[in-house]
Amino acid sequence: MESNYRIAYNKGWQDLKQKDPEEVSQYMQVTYLPEVQQFIVPMFNENYIVDIQHETIARQADGKTPEMEAAILLLHYLSFFQYQAEPANKWVSLKEIPNGGILFYPAFRKTPIQSLINTFGNRPEFLVTCAARLGGQAAKFGDAAAVFQVFPKIPLCAVVWEGDEEVAANATILYDPSIAHFLHIESIIGVGWHLAQRLVKLAAREQS
Structure with a gap:
């Protein structure tokens, strides 16, 4: 590796x-x-x-x-960029990113997204607390969400839904579809993975 x-x-x-x-x-x-x-x-x-x-x-x-x-x-x-492009100002799942997003989604779901579920699924409001340390701004998705400006042209949105006895907790990471102009698919996955890792580490630090 x-x-x-x-x-x-x-x-x-x-x-x-x-x-x-x-x-x-x-x-x-x-x-x-x-x-x-x-x-x-x-x-x-x-x-x-x-x-x-x-x-x-x-x-x-x-x-x-x-x-x-x-x-x-x-x-x-x-x-990576080949020509000038601007963010589309909308949100999509990794599955909707061309050049392999849907193929890589199961592995993406299994590790970075599952780590968000494990960390924030029972207390979604804690996501917003940790997000603020990375400059994240609260957003109105799910039970808690935050938008991050990872790079000047690359926003990401982390969303958490709280679980209960009947419904399992859930989470996702959303992308602006323009990211396909700015990063290749491996780095598109990597930037989502990096965000999840940083949030989980911040959560562990806040708890210690």
């Missing part, structure tokens, strides 16, 4: 270096500093510095290096 991540990470740098940085800045709504060959990329409620010359990524606030999965998502966000 580590080698697969490393391959994706290295390819992300190669792909980014093939892009026109000014076009990346304009199309993906990030800041480019040509004098130091760096992008400043908002991810959730933090900024990351992506240094093309030195192939490094660091959180602007404290210089901390993000986990490999997050670093790959940052690189893919900057490098």
Whole structure:
């Protein structure tokens, strides 16, 4: 697994270096500093510095290096697009994302979505509490929901329905369909997985 991540990470740098940085800045709504060959990329409620010359990524606030999965998502966000596109301002399930969403949905349901059900299904209001730590804003879906600006052009929505004795708890992660222009299907899944992981970790931290 580590080698697969490393391959994706290295390819992300190669792909980014093939892009026109000014076009990346304009199309993906990030800041480019040509004098130091760096992008400043908002991810959730933090900024990351992506240094093309030195192939490094660091959180602007404290210089901390993000986990490999997050670093790959940052690189893919900057490098995947083929043309300028804008969010559609609507929500769809992963099953409705082209190029494989419906095929990957069962595995997506089994792990990241199930982790949301296990963590928030009996207390959906706790989702909103944890979401606020990531800049998430409460939304009117299910019994609790929050919308996150993962990247400037990539919103996600996490939704939870509370369970009871008769009906099992449920959850979902919704995407703006425009995400297909900004990430390939593996990273579309990855960004949803990353959101679920962060929410579950925040919940564990709040409880400890």
